[in-house]
Amino acid sequence: MDPKSMIESLPDQIVWEDIGEDVSRFSRVLICGMGGSGIVGDIARSWAEHRGVRVPVLSYRGYGLPPWAEGKETLVICVSYSGNTEETISNLETALRRGCYTLAVSSGGKLEEIAEEMKIKHFKIPGGYAPRYALGFMLSKVLSLLGIDREEIEDARENLRDRVRESEERGKDLAERVYGYIPLIYATPLTEAVAFRWKTQINENSKTQAYFATLPELHHNEVVGLDNAEVRSRFFFLLLFDPKDHHRVKLRVDITAGILKDLGIVPEILSGEGNSYLARTLHLIYTGDWTSYYLALRYRFDPLPVKVIDRIKERLSEIK
Numbered sequence: 001m002d003p004k005s006m007i008e009s010l011p012d013q014i015v016w017e018d019i020g021e022d023v024s025r026f027s028r029v030l031i032c033g034m035g036g037s038g039i040v041g042d043i044a045r046s047w048a049e050h051r052g053v054r055v056p057v058l059s060y061r062g063y064g065l066p067p068w069a070e071g072k073e074t075l076v077i078c079v080s081y082s083g084n085t086e087e088t089i090s091n092l093e094t095a096l097r098r099g100c101y102t103l104a105v106s107s108g109g110k111l112e113e114i115a116e117e118m119k120i121k122h123f124k125i126p127g128g129y130a131p132r133y134a135l136g137f138m139l140s141k142v143l144s145l146l147g148i149d150r151e152e153i154e155d156a157r158e159n160l161r162d163r164v165r166e167s168e169e170r171g172k173d174l175a176e177r178v179y180g181y182i183p184l185i186y187a188t189p190l191t192e193a194v195a196f197r198w199k200t201q202i203n204e205n206s207k208t209q210a211y212f213a214t215l216p217e218l219h220h221n222e223v224v225g226l227d228n229a230e231v232r233s234r235f236f237f238l239l240l241f242d243p244k245d246h247h248r249v250k251l252r253v254d255i256t257a258g259i260l261k262d263l264g265i266v267p268e269i270l271s272g273e274g275n276s277y278l279a280r281t282l283h284l285i286y287t288g289d290w291t292s293y294y295l296a297l298r299y300r301f302d303p304l305p306v307k308v309i310d311r312i313k314e315r316l317s318e319i320k
């Protein structure tokens with residue numbers, strides 16, 4: 001499938017399943033993954049917090065697991081689209097060794113093999129996509145595992161479906177304006193996961209550096225960099241927020257926009273549309289996905305290949 005069709009397929013990937021675990025019986029939930037799979041944990045963490053889930057849900061990247069992750073009160077969900085990412089395999093092996101309640105999500109690969117061998121639940125998603133274009137499959141599984149309501153998922157899917165062309169048009173327009181600049185995304189607590197997705201989609205699809213910072217923290221450091229006219233002129237500023245962000249955070253968004261305007265910078269201010277936090281999050285992600293796609297075309301890059309990532313993985317596989 002070509003990248004455009006894969007991006008277009010995002011709404012269809014979002015499907016609720018009756019696989020909910022009783023999360024309240026755990027003391028903590030850890031969602032492990034890297035890159036296009038790792039973002040699933042960030043979105044799920046943010047969703048759980050916003051939903052008022054009373055068990056800590058954390059996203060984890062890297063080898064092994066934190067020292068406090070042990071025993072059957074810890075639920076560990078290992079997500080790797082390919083099933084062959086060494087960090088995620090290491091998470092899975094560590095979780096099993098430490099007696100955690102462990103689940104795996106992948107399209108196959110080693111994760112599936114280990115799950116079969118160790119007799120733990122494995123949730124299979126369709127193959128044939130690049131991981132970052134399979135977000136809907138992976139996120140639906142993980143949110144379903146965390147017990148999301150069917151209506152919430154379906155509403156988010158329909159919301160996205162209704163906004164495919166609008167998101168594409170907005171992304172196309174934005175790509176034209178971002179072209180030639182380094183995207184700098186200022187997010188809020190409720191849009192931090194989205195900002196990270198924007199950054200990584202621009203990195204991988206558009207083959208372009210991009211950065212993000214989050215309010216309120218960025219008001220305590222990042223903003224001082226704005227004094228440097230020579231450097232700030234290289235960036236294109238985007239401000240992401242959610243209508244349900246803390247009212248003081250929203251005030252900070254306005255203040256940031258004002259500061260930028262005083263410097264002669266007109267930031268692009270964006271929020272998602274939709275009835276629920278999940279619906280708005282997916283909509284905002286989608287605008288970013290389209291922006292990164294059209295930015296790739298503007299730079300005359302094929303959005304699909306990620307040659308450097310492949311080279312690094314190959315090099316690592318040679319050294320055990």
Ligand code: F6R
Binds near residue numbers: 037131
């Ligand atoms: C996205 C991408 C990477 C991978 C990451 C982890 O398309 O190519 O960000 O997602 O290298 O691989 P998986 O997702 O297979 O665990």
